[in-house]
Amino acid sequence: MSTTVSPTIVHAGEGIRQVVRDAQRDGRRVGVVPTMGALHQGHLSLVDAAHQQCDVVIVTVFVNPTQFAPHEDYERYPRDLDSDAAKLSQHGCDYVFAPAVEEMYPQGFETSINVGSVALPYEGERRPTHFSGVATVVLKLLTLVPANAAFFGQKDYQQTLVVGQMIRDLNVPTKLVVCPTVRESDGLAMSSRNAYLDDDQRRRATALHASMQLARQMVDHGERQVATLQQAIESLLAEVGGIDLDYIAFVRAGTVEPVESIRGPTVVLMAARVGQTRLIDNMQIG
Structure with a gap:
């Protein structure tokens, strides 16, 4: 500064x-x-x-x-x-x-x-x-x-x-x-739209980052199939509840080309609504 x-x-x-x-x-x-x-x-x-x-x-x-x-x-x-x-x-x-x-x-x-x-x-x-x-x-x-x-x-x-x-x-x-993306201490990506979230929605929204971290950990432990990773993300979000998932995508880093298995740097893209607020996030894995 x-x-x-x-x-x-x-x-x-x-x-x-x-x-x-x-x-x-x-x-x-x-x-x-x-x-x-x-x-x-x-x-x-x-x-x-x-x-x-x-x-x-x-x-x-x-x-x-x-x-x-x-x-x-x-x-x-x-x-x-x-x-x-x-x-x-x-x-x-x-x-x-x-x-x-x-x-x-x-x-x-x-x-x-x-x-x-x-x-x-x-x-x-x-x-x-x-x-x-x-x-x-x-x-x-x-x-x-x-x-x-x-x-x-x-x-x-x-x-x-x-x-x-x-x-x-x-x-x-x-x-x-x-x-790089800047995050709150609980992992939520900083966004001007976060101000629209009430306390309960704010807590639920942290599951977006947590679910991508789960996918990264699974890849680090050898999982390569995108279908398995996506299922794990969806299960975690469903368990938290109150999250209306728009899409999850796994793309080759630097592109919007979808991949079916993790063979190199890959970006997980995600969009969801929490209440009336639409949030997006992403994370590189692999």
Whole structure:
């Protein structure tokens, strides 16, 4: 952590672009951390990583409407820019870019990004417009904030693959840096949506991480069949109760390609509802 210094808040796209241009002209490396606000320690760990690797750190705070379906929680998603800025002041953040919706999506806006097959299964199947909204807004942010490096969290595994595909395919001159998932002391992956959970739901939600740990332990002891591992995960979650499982997937690390047996680095992907709150998580095994 650095000395407490309040970041400068910028709302205009051209203003933050000039900040980046000036810094890079002076030979300084710029890092950006795209967020939707409601910052927690997971976000702040990305800011810390950016602060370690870059000379100027910019955090974007924008609740992106195009990645929410009509029935999702866009309107109630937590927003508190002052609180976010106060947290960032202790983590070496120099600027906050907080554009209005009209800045990002002016009247007549029609363009969207389709990144192809990596966005189709799992989250893409459940939320068909989600990754197009993510890819579009990230491309816009990296155009307005053309940083040297952009920092994302491993918790959103498929999102990191979508962003990486978009960066490669469109020759975006920003390096993608993926940082480890930050967890609560009981294993629950940090998420802004955790605030929606009551105490009982919060306790039950820890079973997501516990079930993936069980799968990892089974692999460490020689189990290789995905069907057996998935059954063990489902049994543990059923025993805890109150968890509506959306999907479990085992994919080759760095891809969304499903595997039937563990033959190398593999990622377990999981999505479930606890009460009305949808949570995602993942863990590498093998």
